[in-house]
Amino acid sequence: MMFNSPFKNRYMDLALHKAREAYEKGEVPVGAVIVNNDGEIIESAANATISNHDPTAHAEIIVIRKALKKLKVNRLDFCDLYVTLQPCPMCSHAIGLVRIRRLYFGAYEKSYDLNDCSFYKKNFYEPEIISGINEENCSKLLKDFFRELR
Amino acid sequence: MMFNSPFKNRYMDLALHKAREAYEKGEVPVGAVIVNNDGEIIESAANATISNHDPTAHAEIIVIRKALKKLKVNRLDFCDLYVTLQPCPMCSHAIGLVRIRRLYFGAYEKSYDLNDCSFYKKNFYEPEIISGINEENCSKLLKDFFRELR
Numbered sequence: 001m002m003f004n005s006p007f008k009n010r011y012m013d014l015a016l017h018k019a020r021e022a023y024e025k026g027e028v029p030v031g032a033v034i035v036n037n038d039g040e041i042i043e044s045a046a047n048a049t050i051s052n053h054d055p056t057a058h059a060e061i062i063v064i065r066k067a068l069k070k071l072k073v074n075r076l077d078f079c080d081l082y083v084t085l086q087p088c089p090m091c092s093h094a095i096g097l098v099r100i101r102r103l104y105f106g107a108y109e110k111s112y113d114l115n116d117c118s119f120y121k122k123n124f125y126e127p128e129i130i131s132g133i134n135e136e137n138c139s140k141l142l143k144d145f146f147r148e149l150r
Numbered sequence: 151m152m153f154n155s156p157f158k159n160r161y162m163d164l165a166l167h168k169a170r171e172a173y174e175k176g177e178v179p180v181g182a183v184i185v186n187n188d189g190e191i192i193e194s195a196a197n198a199t200i201s202n203h204d205p206t207a208h209a210e211i212i213v214i215r216k217a218l219k220k221l222k223v224n225r226l227d228f229c230d231l232y233v234t235l236q237p238c239p240m241c242s243h244a245i246g247l248v249r250i251r252r253l254y255f256g257a258y259e260k261s262y263d264l265n266d267c268s269f270y271k272k273n274f275y276e277p278e279i280i281s282g283i284n285e286e287n288c289s290k291l292l293k294d295f296f297r298e299l300r
Contacts, residue, residue, distance in 0.1 A: 054218055055225070055247040061206060068204055075205070090243035097205040097240065 004130055008104055011035050011082040012134045014044055015106070018059065019084045019141055022046035029141045032059035032083040034067040034076065037101070042079060043067045059083060060091035064098055075099045084138040085109055086131065095127060102128045106138025154280055158254055161185050161232040162284045164194055165256070168209065169234045169291055172196035179291045182209035182233040184217040184226065187251070192229060193217045209233060210241035214248055225249045234288040235259055236281065245277060252278045256288025 005011070011033050018031025030047040045063035049055050060083055067076060077099040086109040087095060095103060108131065155161070161183050168181025180197040195213035199205050210233055217226060227249040236259040237245060245253060258281065 049224075053222065053224060054215055056211060056214065056244045064206065065204055072203065074199075074203060088243060090240045090247065093238060093240035093243070094206045 005035075005039070005080070005104075007039060008082070008130070008133050011041070011080075012084070012104065012106055012138070014041065015059075015082045015084050016134065016137055016141070018044050018046040019138070022048070022059070023141060023145055025051060027051065029145050030059045030083065030085045032063040032081060034063050034100075035080050035082065037078045037080075043070060056090065058088065058091050060087050061094055064094055064100075068098065077101055080104060081127075082133070084134075085142065096125045099125055100127045102130065104130045104133050106132070106134050107142055108132070108135070108139075155185075155189070155230070155254075157189060158232070158280070158283050161191070161230075162234070162254065162256055162288070164191065165209075165232045165234050166284065166287055166291070168194050168196040169288070172198070172209070173291060173295055175201060177201065179295050180209045180233065180235045182213040182231060184213050184250075185230050185232065187228045187230075193220060206240065208238065208241050210237050211244055214244055214250075218248065227251055230254060231277075232283070234284075235292065246275045249275055250277045252280065254280045254283050256282070256284050257292055258282070258285070258289075 015031040015033045019029040022031065023029035027047050027050050033044045034042045036042055043063050043066040045059050045066060047059045048057045048062060075098055079100060080102040081095060081100045082104045084106040086105045165181040165183045169179040172181060173179035177197050177200050183194045184192045186192055193213050193216040195209050195216060197209045198207045198212060225248055229250060230252040231245060231250045232254045234256040236255045
């Protein structure tokens with residue numbers, strides 16, 4: 001098994017590319033990628049809460065749905081998820097439901113304390129978490145976006 | 151404004167009806183209904199994780215999406231959600247994201263402590279919660295389902 005993939009920056013770059021696409025559409029710039037245990041990219045997605053008219057259309061939820069559909073499976077326990085921002089509780093629980101093997105994220109979301117993830121602690125399943133991948137760029141894109149909004 | 155609707159049992163009955171539909175399809179029997187502030191039923195849905203091939207297809211997520219789409223809105227702050235089972239953290243956060251006004255649920259899910267809902271506490275928004283509506287029937291349906299599975 002491959003722990004802390006040496007290609008993690010490559011996958012996060014693709015997630016960041018999706019986040020930039022979201023940015024250009026006026027969406028909060030978050031992108032996500034699902035990679036299987038052979039390192040193959042299964043699906044990628046960007047946050048689409050505005051264009052989908054759906055506040056639950058976070059990048060993680062969209063990419064999970066796309067991957068499940070593409071692979072015709074109910075679990076992604078052979079897959080890793082890359083996302084440019086620390087997942088919210090909704091997405092974190094969805095990640096647990098589909099048994100994502102490893103979660104790589106970029107920027108930290110301060111309002112969600114990783115050490116107080118009661119949705120993971122109480123849950124049946126917790127993925128391995130590797131955080132701060134390309135944090136600077138992931139975070140900068142979000143800061144730029146919210147600065148422009150003001 | 152209408153607090154703790156006198157019609158809450160009627161709406162929960164419909165949610166329970168949807169839960170029974172799920173039961174008959176071999177799905178975990180959970181149903182949900184969204185009602186606006188005039189007491190009109192906007193949408194109803196049943197858990198469809200198996201038939202949708204999607205572990206995130208909980209009744210609450212489906213009914214929220216359907217209601218947003220039908221009403222062409224991004225928020226449901228003028229709506230109440232009725233669900234036969236206490237929502238999981240994923241659904242709880244989604245309920246917060248769309249600003250559901252009031253959450254009525256039936257059966258309790260012991261693994262989610264209502265007093266330790268860090269996803270609500272830390273969050274920007276918390277709906278009013280009225281719990282234990284028609285708890286006995288909501289809970290019985292789930293117990294019957296899981297007993298048959300064994």
